[in-house]
Amino acid sequence: MSGRSAVTVAVMLATTMVSLDTTIANVALPHMQGGVSATQDQIAWVLTSYLVATAVMTPLSGWLAGRFGRRRLLLSSIAGFTAVSILCGVAQSLFQLVAFRTAQGLFGASLIPLSQAVLLDAYPQNQHPRAMAIWAAGAMVAPIFGPVIGGWLTDRYSWHWIFFINLPIGLAAFLGVSLFAAADRPDKSRLFDFFGFSTFSLGIAAFQLLLDRGQFKDWFASGEIRIEAMVSAFFLFLFVLHTLTADRSFFNRALLADRNFIMASITAAVVGGLFNASLALLPSMMQTLLGYPAVTTGIAMAPRGLGSLAGFFLISRMIRCFGPRSVLAAGLCLMCLTQWQMSQFALSMDMAPVIRSSFLQGLGIGFSFIPSSTIAFSMLAPALRTEGAAIFNLIRTLGGSVGISLTQTHLVRNTQAFHSLLAEHVRLDNPLAHPPFLLPPFDLSTTTGVARIDAEVTRQASMLAYVADFRTLMLAALASLALLMLMRSPRPK
Template identity: 50%
Template sequence: MSEQHHYNVAHKGMITLSIMLATIMQALDTTIANVALPHMQGALQASQDQITWVLTSYIVAAAIATPLTGWLCGRYGRKQVFLMAVVGFTVASALCGLAESLVQIVLARLLQGIFGAALVPLSQAVLLDINPREKVGQAMALWGAGIMVGPIMGPMLGGWLTDAYDWRWVFYINLPVGLFAFYGIWRYLPDSRPASSKLDLFGFAMLSLSVGFLQMFLDRGEQLDWFSSAEICIEAVGAVVCFTYFVLHTWTAGAQSFFNRALLLDRNFVTGLVFAFIVGVILYATMALLPSLLQGLLGYPVVETGIITAPSGVGTMLAMMIVGRLIHRFDIRAIMAFGFALTAFSLWQMAQMTLDMGVSLVVWSGFIRGLGIGFVFVPLSTATFATLAPQLRNEGTPIYSLLRNLGSSVGISIVQTMLTQGSNRAHANLAEAVNLSNPNLAGLPAMLDSHSAAGLAMLNNEVTRQAAMIGYLDDFHVMMWVTLLAMPLLLLIRMPGKQPAKQDDEAELAHAVLE
């Protein structure tokens, strides 16, 4: 049986606080470094192309290391893996802050990604195990709030630390958090009994390489113009070939394979993985568009952008507090449908944005989108693991995190490509209309006179701005329709109360032992 049955829930509060500190620390680092990149670029004497490796290295390393979490827990025990992950992540954060060259910070970010990969899935697995079934919804609400802090608060905190102190403090901020998290986990999380397990090296290598190739393909595709680049073609082929080998190997290796095929026998878990991917595509991609719209197109400073987008986080936290208490009273699918509907409505609002709008539209659409995120995320996490056997959680939670992160990468890559193509298309259409025969241009100010070089440059600049805005609005429209079209898939989710008797008995036994 799984180690989670032996946890002493007398220390549940301290265990929860400690693992959530570790989760928030990791979640913040997914976005906190983004706003500091220009400052790093100058300090480390790197080009625009080179400095993006500070982000890419972290994302790729985390993606490759995430699937290994389940095996590590089986081999060394969950507590030991958790402690090592916290120590490694904290030390790597210090090395990032101390870096004096691009190579040093990229290597440190690789270490950060490798050690940080286990933190989020392990925190989810622990919360699932130390809470009885009737409290799982509230536990997932807390966990969801922790991992949503990063994308929401990261840019604002990173901007403030960089402006007020130095870009290095973006990484140094992890040191006290890591120390508190380590002490709490070491002091209150009981030791676990590792099981003897052999690593399927070939299966792990194929899965890791396929994920790594895919992340590189998605992260660098837009920058290198996709398949016109030899690098992107190699990464695409590598991802397909390695994943094919992984699937064939898993199918033929049986019980010795790296991926536990028992996970695929649980319909809720498999459906949850599909939705985790879709949620990553819809929610994270939308969140990635807004800061670039506000800063790049509308000229808002970094800190002000963080303040304007903060109501999204407020909405998420509010929804998570509410939904944690609703899960056992209402149909999970109805709650998620309400969340998707709110998200679609907020995207429709965002599609009404203009270049001269005030902040109220951004604030209210963000708040409603945040509510939608909360009403989707918590029930999804609860439903995904509601019928999964407790002994499979150590292996299930990393796969769930991996699919959510891959969805995020795919979504961001798609919307960025659509934005570039849509903006170029709109620019071409608008430029066609800017000619002397167009009567609508007769009343233009003298400064926009197309006969002068300065006027022509100003006209082109305005056309570029308008075209970029059209590109953003097209993206928001597409994401709205994707959100609406995802809703019928909710019918695939099975209500937890209808789980098979065997799993039901195992769950009851686990909770009886905990209580």
């Protein structure tokens, strides 16, 4: 195995490990809740703490890599993430679990942008689409299979094993990077903008908390959410003002001069929002409305991962033939098509529409995410790649959080609205509310029959709300096509 191949495998293992942990814990939350004697609201901090820590530390990756060396930071992050994963697995209380998950987010935040930057440097520019396809296979496919793996480990063994699984992966990644990754020279003269970092991290942390907890707290009806919104707006305003006026800023203003980087980052945020929102909506719809067990749901959604892998294998040749902007347009059109297909879902359907739309959506993700990454870094100076990768991945992650929060809120409110609309027609003076149109066990004259009717109305209203969410996501994908007009497609070398 060549040095480049060994480095590719090592950083891919690191990427897969940290990407897997973003979703693998979701299905194990009920088991963790019982294991550490926590309430549903308390156990949610296992996810929130990880997301907030990752959001705070990701922008710092660029400065840390420049100050201490990319290879040294990568090794420290892998070792720290692996060690803290073991501590998460042996945690005995909610406080310990949340504390270790926070540390996991802090160590893991650098792994995604560092692995992306290492692969970009390891391959010549004409092979960057191939490098991004390899990187995306870990960054985008691992979260798809995370719930399936997490459910299997939890059912077969216990929730502790969703963290112990990181030990062999982390050891292999650490060994590969330490043996084959080239050493780089750190820039010890690089100064740290403490004020810029503090304002940015506080603003982003408050914003992530707002997104993660808003759907459970009824958004701005909650005092907590209003405080988080004000804190986020205040510190982000200070950060923007400081960035525009300071001689030395935490955020490198040279990134703002690259139009491709800005537009591609926004597109990646949209794709991340579509990806994460669908990933959150489909399992709950299939289990609560269609009655599928968790394992069957995972099998029905597995074609999404297969579609993504197929896209990753095809993408390099397609970009060479047609250019990244054309392929990105095709990917966004595929995303529009799949969201339209999902907006046609019905309670009477079988698994075939879910499998078909999941595969096409996975293909669309592959055709969207890799070209957006290629365009983002196509004209960026090599010295800015690590910092650019950190910002690019932060924007993508925040886009995913925004997508989940908005669709979940939209789902709850639409369910209530559709329930009221449907319930208006269930009354004694409506001929359709009596036999032969309304048959037992549905009966307006008995308490049990009314309860059955209400349950069915709720089920129908929920399905309409899911369909409305998918239609909204389709419109978001369609609107993102306008961003392509602001990008310049580099001619392949």
